[in-house]
Amino acid sequence: MVIRKAEKKDLSRIAEIFVFNNRINYFPIFKDEEYSFGKLQVVLAADNFGKDETLGNLFVAEEDGIIKGFAEIQKTEIVKLYVEPLFQNCGTGSALIEFAVQNFQADFLWALEKNARAVSFYRRHGFFPTGARKYEEGTTEFQIELRRK
Numbered sequence: 001m002v003i004r005k006a007e008k009k010d011l012s013r014i015a016e017i018f019v020f021n022n023r024i025n026y027f028p029i030f031k032d033e034e035y036s037f038g039k040l041q042v043v044l045a046a047d048n049f050g051k052d053e054t055l056g057n058l059f060v061a062e063e064d065g066i067i068k069g070f071a072e073i074q075k076t077e078i079v080k081l082y083v084e085p086l087f088q089n090c091g092t093g094s095a096l097i098e099f100a101v102q103n104f105q106a107d108f109l110w111a112l113e114k115n116a117r118a119v120s121f122y123r124r125h126g127f128f129p130t131g132a133r134k135y136e137e138g139t140t141e142f143q144i145e146l147r148r149k
Contacts (some may be wrong), residue, residue, distance in 0.1 A: 001092065003099045006058035006070065008050060013067040014058065015045035021082045029114050029141060059099065061092045071096045078109040097125045101148065112136060112145040122146050 008013060018043050027036045049058060052073065057079070061069040069083035069092040078100050083092045100106035109127060111118045119129075127146035136143050 001063045003059055003061050003094050003095060004051075006055060006060050006120055008055070009097075010058075010067055010070075011050050011055075011062050012042065014049050014060065014070045015042045017067070017070060017082050017084050018045050018049070018080070024085055025111070025115060028040070028106060029112065030139060035115040040050050040092075058125045059096070061096050063092075069096055071100055073100050073104050073106060076105050076107050081109075093121060094125065101125075107148040109146055110134070110144060112149070113142040113144045119144070119146070 019040055022040055023036050030036070049055065057072050057074050059071050059073065060067045061071075061083075067084075067092075068087040070080070071078060071082075072080040078097065081093060081096055082102075084094070084131075097106075109122065111122060113119075113133070123146070126148045128149055130145045130147050132145035133142045134145075135141070
């Protein structure tokens with residue numbers, strides 16, 4: 001598996017991974033059909049990821065020419081880390097998180113409190129809840145801060 005800086009040609013695949021993960025993992029929590037199936041669209045997500053300030057912080061995990069996941073890293077924060085649902089539990093997420101730690105000294109992130117699977121994944125990689133919480137923007141759900149020890 002190769003982890004490399006994202007390019008414009010990768011944006012539709014990155015957006016596809018982002019949209020489907022959001023629908024699978026967050027729709028059961030938020031139950032917001034208007035957002036999940038209306039506002040959350042691959043083309044719009046690709047446009048957002050394509051903004052210069054975002055594209056420069058995106059990295060993809062690619063194997064045999066297939067992008068299997070991506071991460072957005074800003075300074076030492078892992079802002080986003082998503083793996084294609086069909087490739088989860090195959091080491092892609094682990095490769096991305098280790099890349100972030102080794103290359104950016106990534107030491108913190110925020111995860112949706114009710115996303116137990118993600119929190120468990122981050123804990124396995126040395127990130128633990130600090131007790132800090134904040135609302136997910138525009139919702140009544142909490143995000144929790146996790147820091148690497």
